[in-house]
Amino acid sequence: EGPIENKTVKDIPLEPYPLLDLFEWADDLDLTRDDHRDEVFQLLYENYVEDADSTFRFKYTTEFLDWALKPPGYKKEWHVGVRVKATGRLIGFIAGTPCDLKVREQLVKSVEINFICVHKKLRSKRLAPILIKEVTRRVNLQGIFQDLYTAGVVLPSPVSVCRYNHRPLNWSKLYDIGFSYLPENATKTQMIAKYTLTKEGKLNGLRRAELKDFDQIFALLQKFQERYELVQDFTRDELKHWLFGNVDLQDKVKVIHTFVIEDEAEPGKITDFFSFYLLPFSILDNEEHSELGCAYLFYYATDCDENQAALKRRLTDLIGEALIIAKSLGVDVFNCVSCQDNNLFLQDLKFGQGDGILNYYLFNYKAKAINGGLDSQQKVDYDTVSKVGVVML
Numbered sequence: 001e002g003p004i005e006n007k008t009v010k011d012i013p014l015e016p017y018p019l020l021d022l023f024e025w026a027d028d029l030d031l032t033r034d035d036h037r038d039e040v041f042q043l044l045y046e047n048y049v050e051d052a053d054s055t056f057r058f059k060y061t062t063e064f065l066d067w068a069l070k071p072p073g074y075k076k077e078w079h080v081g082v083r084v085k086a087t088g089r090l091i092g093f094i095a096g097t098p099c100d101l102k103v104r105e106q107l108v109k110s111v112e113i114n115f116i117c118v119h120k121k122l123r124s125k126r127l128a129p130i131l132i133k134e135v136t137r138r139v140n141l142q143g144i145f146q147d148l149y150t151a152g153v154v155l156p157s158p159v160s161v162c163r164y165n166h167r168p169l170n171w172s173k174l175y176d177i178g179f180s181y182l183p184e185n186a187t188k189t190q191m192i193a194k195y196t197l198t199k200e201g202k203l204n205g206l207r208r209a210e211l212k213d214f215d216q217i218f219a220l221l222q223k224f225q226e227r228y229e230l231v232q233d234f235t236r237d238e239l240k241h242w243l244f245g246n247v248d249l250q251d252k253v254k255v256i257h258t259f260v261i262e263d264e265a266e267p268g269k270i271t272d273f274f275s276f277y278l279l280p281f282s283i284l285d286n287e288e289h290s291e292l293g294c295a296y297l298f299y300y301a302t303d304c305d306e307n308q309a310a311l312k313r314r315l316t317d318l319i320g321e322a323l324i325i326a327k328s329l330g331v332d333v334f335n336c337v338s339c340q341d342n343n344l345f346l347q348d349l350k351f352g353q354g355d356g357i358l359n360y361y362l363f364n365y366k367a368k369a370i371n372g373g374l375d376s377q378q379k380v381d382y383d384t385v386s387k388v389g390v391v392m393l
């Protein structure tokens with residue numbers, strides 16, 4: 001296992017990749033400027049569609065982009081844009097963000113590539129491969145030669161494959177918009193009852209995380225993720241950003257929500273934490289509903305280290321709390337991927353398997369395949385846990 005091609009910075013072209021004559025690189029792009037951030041927002045909002053039949057489109061907030069695109073150590077050169085020369089209009093974008101990895105204990109300095117987007121009207125111009133080459137060139141110039149990215153499409157040799165899972169929180173709305181179906185042997189009342197949550201969870205000591213908890217959260221996650229073969233090697237500042245984001249944001253526009261369990265027997269001691277981020281979808285063709293509230297499970301950890309059965313019970317209770325909180329925030333569906341130890345709680349918490357597959361790619365690094373929690377038919381294997389600890393946005 002290791003890098004495939006050992007390039008050095010001096011092999012890397014200093015000039016940007018050539019573009020078709022009517023385009024130019026947006027070298028001035030600076031996402032600390034509201035006008036530039038809003039241009040990226042607009043491009044993604046109108047052209048970055050997740051589901052195949054264009055029923056839904058990600059409903060970005062600028063707060064989401066600020067959080068996702070500007071973690072500690074980010075480089076503005078890695079926010080790569082393409083403009084139409086004649087009009088200055090932004091029509092292409094791709095982002096790289098710092099993401100040091102550990103692949104089976106090997107430290108791999110890498111960058112996470114995300115948000116690749118080309119304007120709908122310019123899809124056939126082979127711009128996407130040039131965007132990937134250009135952001136890779138700029139990352140290489142900084143001495144980083146490995147990239148991590150995920151895609152629904154199958155490209156040569158993913159390092160891991162995971163599956164989407166969905167937990168309805170507002171079943172009747174998901175049914176109305178055609179996302180959830182009514183099984184033959186069930187009535188709508190029964191389906192609504194199936195997904196109804198209790199008002200309170202089971203765990204005492206649950207509260208929102210505060211910055212004073214951070215040291216314990218950091219230590220808890222470092223220890224917890226020793227069980228995985230692919231993890232992000234967070235600095236303290238990075239994890240603080242990913243779990244607390246802009247601490248001064250009101251709950252209403254907060255993107256990232258992090259909670260802790262404080263040990264009743266030992267006040268001040270944090271035994272568990274979990275987090276999820278909110279990223280709604282616009283519903284494109286439904287007069288009754290215009291938006292779908294989505295929460296995505298993010299990082300979590302527990303100090304429960306007895307046996308698999310105890311861990312299963314603990315994680316089920318912990319993420320069960322996340323469902324109740326997400327529901328109280330108006331979320332309609334709680335999403336997670338078959339990574340981390342998620343397979344332990346998917347069934348008991350009534351997650352359904354999605355038809356979305358998430359391939360993890362590690363560019364320019366040869367690694368034996370890492371268990372993504374799926375069986376040979378790429379269905380969730382509820383009897384195994386994945387060895388993937390990295391949660392991609």
Ligand SMILES: Cc1c(C(=O)c2nccn2C)oc2cccc(OCCCNCc3cccnc3)c12
Pocket residue numbers: 050051056058068114115163164165166179279281292294296333335336337354356358392393
């Ligand atoms: C996307 C997504 C969906 C849906 O498409 C969906 N759920 C309900 C209705 N729909 C149509 O369901 C998931 C389940 C697990 C992980 C997921 O996504 C994992 C990756 C999420 N990426 C979000 C993101 C991050 C950065 C930039 N843009 C988008 C998803």
